[in-house]
Amino acid sequence: FIIIQNTLYIASQKVSIFELQSNIIFYIVAPFLQEVSESAFAEMPLLRYIWAPQLKIIGQKALFDCFSLFKICAPKLTEIESNAFENCFSLSQISSLNRVKEFGSCCFDSCVSLQYLEASQVKVIDQDLMEYCENLFLINLENVTQLDLTQLYQNKLWFVRLPCCEFKIDKDVFFSVDSIIDSNQMTIDPFPSAGQFQQYRPSKRYPFNQQFLLTQNEINRPIRGIILKEIK
Numbered sequence: 001f002i003i004i005q006n007t008l009y010i011a012s013q014k015v016s017i018f019e020l021q022s023n024i025i026f027y028i029v030a031p032f033l034q035e036v037s038e039s040a041f042a043e044m045p046l047l048r049y050i051w052a053p054q055l056k057i058i059g060q061k062a063l064f065d066c067f068s069l070f071k072i073c074a075p076k077l078t079e080i081e082s083n084a085f086e087n088c089f090s091l092s093q094i095s096s097l098n099r100v101k102e103f104g105s106c107c108f109d110s111c112v113s114l115q116y117l118e119a120s121q122v123k124v125i126d127q128d129l130m131e132y133c134e135n136l137f138l139i140n141l142e143n144v145t146q147l148d149l150t151q152l153y154q155n156k157l158w159f160v161r162l163p164c165c166e167f168k169i170d171k172d173v174f175f176s177v178d179s180i181i182d183s184n185q186m187t188i189d190p191f192p193s194a195g196q197f198q199q200y201r202p203s204k205r206y207p208f209n210q211q212f213l214l215t216q217n218e219i220n221r222p223i224r225g226i227i228l229k230e231i232k
Contacts, residue, residue: 007028010032013032013034017040017042024046025047026048026049027047027050028047030055033052036055038062039061039064040062045065045066045067048069048070049073052072056076056078057077058077058085060104061083064086067090070092071092071095077097079101083109085107085108092114097119098121103119108130108131109130111132111133112135113135116194117130120143121143134155138157139157139162158174159191160179161176162179172185175187176189176191177191
């Protein structure tokens, strides 16, 4: 590996624990990396971004206590072991989880900035998977067969898709039309993807934006941003 200013470049396919000054690393660029071993990148408090297009396995506590980690670009990810992202308070974006077949226990523990969870191949979700994920906004788990939503933080939860799962929930949310729900619960069709929330565009392509806003008597959630054009 080599460090260029605040960027760690890794040329290998697998990494173990690094013995280096971890508080100088802001970015990791690893074009060939396929596996991050147990605790390999743990306790890098200033690490913000990882680009690893071939990465498949993130080991136990591999990114533990990476408080500033915001985004991971790893579209080929297939395995996330227990406590992998524990205490990654800033983690908001993981490029894709649709190849992951199993999540290790507590792998997203205290990821308080994580707003959505989309995974198409996972069938079993442990109740402690997302402990203290206080800002979870959207869940789309099309093959999960059992999940108790009452164990999650529900204050910010608005969109749920669980077509193969009977579940409990204590608040009103928008469900996909293929979810197993009672007839008196609210549905939305088409069900939005997480990517659609990254930019608000009221149009025919994004009809859920209009539907969501029109069905709310008031906006009781924090405003994330405002775009003002041609203000006079």
